[in-house]
Amino acid sequence: MIGIFDSGVGGMTVARAIEKLCPGYPLVYFGDIAHTPYGSKSIDTITRYSMRNCDFLLEQGAQIIVIACNSASSTSSDALRKKYDVPIIDVITPATEKAAAISRNKRVGVIGTRATINSTIYEKRIKKILPESKVYSQSCPLLVPLVEEGWLSKRETKMILRRYLYPLRLKKIDTLVLGCTHYPLLKDLIQPRMGQRVNLIDSSVEAALFLQKYLTGMPDLRNKITQHDGPSKFFVSDLTTPVQDLASKIFCRNIHLEKINV
């Protein structure tokens, strides 16, 4: 199975993109709702939680793991790759490659949680591919709670977005990385606030495209994954009504979430 984890439900935007782009592969998803959000926590704590999540996914039969969380990808992916033998795909690498490839003026913006932005990983990675680029980062800690409340078209959300995005507009960026798996749900509000000419890079879609390409080159792994012919499974470490609602909203269908104790 393809194992996917996130601090909560945001990573389901990645799971949904994988389902669309890699149909026929069973997924096992784990949302660590009992410890959500990761984005405001320290590197040590995020790494500890991420290892626990990987252990669980491997027990469930995952042969490859997708870190569907920018905060965990930016702070813990190296530690996870060191510890585990299975291939580990993060959401940062695909998005940085895409950003470096499509920016014309080489001025790229990145938005994310405080943990992701403080790690400066996007900046380092984009500059590694495009040393002459300018990368401008902005942490947007209130966007995750706003999305989790379902305030996707409220006036306050638009104002808060304008406050976060205004400094990036001034920098005349032509490409903006949505460096948090919750943010695709705000795409329709972000695009008009940045202007129609700014490319938005959806880290969820890019991770799914990357995985699709990766699996194409790995026939053995592909066979192993598809040997498991059960349905996809979705686990969470805590379950409340808003979480269930948001999951169904992301998948546009009813999703059965199974609660487990970690």
Place this chain on the structure above:
Amino acid sequence: MIGIFDSGVGGMTVARAIEKLCPGYPLVYFGDIAHTPYGSKSIDTITRYSMRNCDFLLEQGAQIIVIACNSASSTSSDALRKKYDVPIIDVITPATEKAAAISRNKRVGVIGTRATINSTIYEKRIKKILPESKVYSQSCPLLVPLVEEGWLSKRETKMILRRYLYPLRLKKIDTLVLGCTHYPLLKDLIQPRMGQRVNLIDSSVEAALFLQKYLTGMPDLRNKITQHDGPSKFFVSDLTTPVQDLASKIFCRNIHLEKINV
């Protein structure tokens, strides 16, 4: 020592009030930042975390425990009293008694996190004292993240507050319980939005007053607590810069937070 726990730093408004009203007693505080916030989690999960917090405070030498968190008080205080022998003081009882005592028109409002409001504990407790009262509740899930961001005077915070408080204004309440230990930090924004004639009940201050009165009647316990003559201690399960800043803001002095792994 007087043990105090909260899901994060909000409970420090209680610790600060206790320090002022009960000087001379050493405090041991635990903020469960690694699992914050509790307010959006399930009863099971909050109770599990609360027990772990009590175990830690007892190990540190607490002879009485104050649950400085409305979400934990409303969902888990019965379970904690059943499990532990020490006196356990919650933040709900003192606030409901005060609200019932000072409301003239017997129309009381309560604001809190989703966990607190869904528990309906304030409503039940106030109606037990004042059966003829009307209690109107409103969950305000975005206020904790706004306070933790330090957005205490931003226009967006005022707008979100207006949206949450407007339905309570329509009910013509004369008393409003601030049923979350983060909310005292928003008192100056809440009062003008509710009108100057509405009494605001600060659950942090009421809990400290209740503790002061309780200790007056318990000379043996008082002696036991003051036998420990070390300074007050503040522990957290995770530590980041915004947490450190908020702690110092609440205490109006530099507070040393010690990180421990739970």
